[in-house]
Amino acid sequence: MSHYSDGSFYNPAYHDSETLELDRRPPFKPRHSNPYAQDPPPPWQAARASAVSTVTGPRADAGPWEGGAGGGGLRALGALPLGPPSSQHQDPPWQRQPHHSSVHVEGSLHQAAAASRVPATFSANMTMRLRGMRRMSMFPNGDPSHLSITEGAIRNELEYEERNLVKELLACSTKERVEAIRKLPMTYREKKHIRNRVLASKSSKKSRHLSCLADCSESLSLSFRRCVAGVAAARQALDLWQGTMKEVGGSFGSSVLSYFLFLKSLLLLNVFSFVINFSFITVPMLAYDHVPPNVPPNVTFRGLELLTGAGYFRYTVLYYGAYTADSFTGLLHYNIQLAYFFTIAAYMVLCGAAVLYSMASSFKMNYVLSDPVGGGSWQLLCTWDFSVTNEKAVRQRKNNLRVQLQESMSERSQGAGLTPAEKLRHFGIHLGAWFVSTSMAVGCGNAIYYLSQYEQQRATNAAADWSLAREAETLLVPFVVSLVNLVVPLFYSLFNKFELYSSQRRQIYALIIRNVILKMSILGILCYFWVHEVALKFLCWESMVGQALYRLVVFDFFFMMLGSFFGEFLSKVIGTRWIPGLGVPEFDVARNVLDLIYAQTLAWIGIYFSPLLPVLQIFKFLVLFYLKKPRPVDHRLLRPSNKFLRVSKNPSLE
């Protein structure tokens, strides 16, 4: 589909159809009178006739589906391109051209040139059908001459279409041809037929002008495509947790599944980053460093290091500080400075590219003009989740759908128009809520800044004294940060309940944006603090920052576990045993995805200062997966989320 400048996309079938000029003729009236018909034409022919004689593209789609030929609705076949297809275009040529079908069964048959929408290989199946018993029942009093004209005429026209389609496909490159044939909404047999025809004409053409270069490039692209397919197949074979994913998707639907897929992809990303960091940076360091790390005499490993990351860990390869600035001149000349810098830089660039690519591809698939009309009933009906396979879940969803439909209908009948006073009131409430939430975010940021400063002063006052208490104090800031990240979003959800939004979608976006503002402001303030204060005070400030990030990651992990425990597990217990009426809370995909993104952002910031931080992330994500994996609960209690969640392939868009 081509794109307008405002970002909306062009749906040719809609814009070029003449039905937009309100066709005021009564529906299904046969536009042409068949002089040979003895009785009213059968429904399929009436539909085709009306399709055929009106100059309406979409109308022609109202053809019967018999013969599995995919009926008339083949926009794919519709228009014949008026120019040679160029490699820049994404869609096969026939999807881009305007459809001006004017196919007449009787009379000018060959006006079908201007893109009829009827599939070419309709012919084979149509004749099959026409010869069958059906024909007799459809044309009870029809006379043979009429039938043969209709049949012959249709067959001719379809043959013509097929020839045009094959001609078009011949002009494409192999890759485009393959993609185009795949996109045809025909049965397998028909696609094969078309493909064979194209290949046959291609080979006959080839024998005429042998082009060595074209041959070479063809075989090269073929082998390249095979390679890519092989890689994809290998990746699929090594799929982690496939069984669990399918089970989760079957019981809970695609949106919950998307969260777990995202978790899995982040885990794999961290494994990859660990592998490259370890092999390029740490291993050479360890191999070179024959002497044990230069640890001061009174520092030994105490259990607290796992939490604080300071103390003994400070002198290990965990942090930037332990890497020497010399280059090794052993077997190879290995400049560890460059290796460090370039490895991390390459990893960040790759990550950035991967995120952008997946955002772009999911954007292409999911782009939508604007808010759909009121979240209407049609949307509810068409987005039935086909991947849900658990019977109880299906029943639950049907119930939910019924309730939603009833709600949306009552909403429609009531809230047609709000008075200006009410609108002003709602606007005022929105404004107030936004003001309060932003000020909360700013307030928390400031509090954390001053807390960090205070803690810094305490640390510098007693610099040499690394007692247990002193180290434990460093845990204060991460603790407060994680607490804030847990508690304040609850307030935001509370505000959300008081506000009245015009659509579910806006409500979710508002909540997400507020949470993002909160988290980003806290991170931003911390970064500012590190760069401006810590960097000036300490010599090896990178290690200090690395330690701070280590602590943040650890506490984020603990609070996530705690949140999961209290939020989901405990509420489930309360909901089932003590207060059954409350039910089980929904799995809030948006909030969980946001938490994952925040955790990964911390890791990305910290990777420069602490190359082995991905190890922690891997461990964290593994535990999180098994913790969050929903056990097959009693579906009477489970309410799949009623909100209009974007079942987006790439949750990082949210």
Place this chain on the structure above:
Amino acid sequence: MGATASHLGKDLLSEYQELTFLTKQEILLAHKRFTELLSREDKNLPDPRAPTEAILTLPELKSNPFRERIVRVFSTSESRDGLTFEDFLDLLSAFSDSATLEIKSHYAFRIFDFDDDGTLDEHDLEKLVNCLTGETGDTRLTPDEMKQLISNILEESDIDKDGTVNLSEFQHVISRSPDFVSSFKIVL
């Protein structure tokens, strides 16, 4: 199928890969699951057709409200009963991850078109809503609600005001729904 029941030839496999959206892994899995559905005698036929009842026992389709319509739409037999392996691949391809919006919306339209007349009229819509809200008496919508719902739907999507929704109007509505592509998915 041009090969023994338990083993797909390499040429056939690459042809399947070229003409559908499925990967090699998915095709082999589909083949395995398909042959499990066949009866012993059928397995030796050149192009066996699995009966509808057997297909409806697949766990992926068993609880789907549209299971019978799906089999009917993808079946190429005269009586619309039973799927050959190629039909089965067509089905999986249309419901796969990589199928395009056009393909999915095309087949969704055909599945929702209960009377196979090429448009969605009131009866089709009524059957569609009943399929999705429940079959038993107490879970259905009342006739008034149904009428209201259908008129809402037609108001939203019927552009040429002929009382039915044709393919283009359907595809237009679908294109405004970003969740459709990810919901319209069945994976073995």
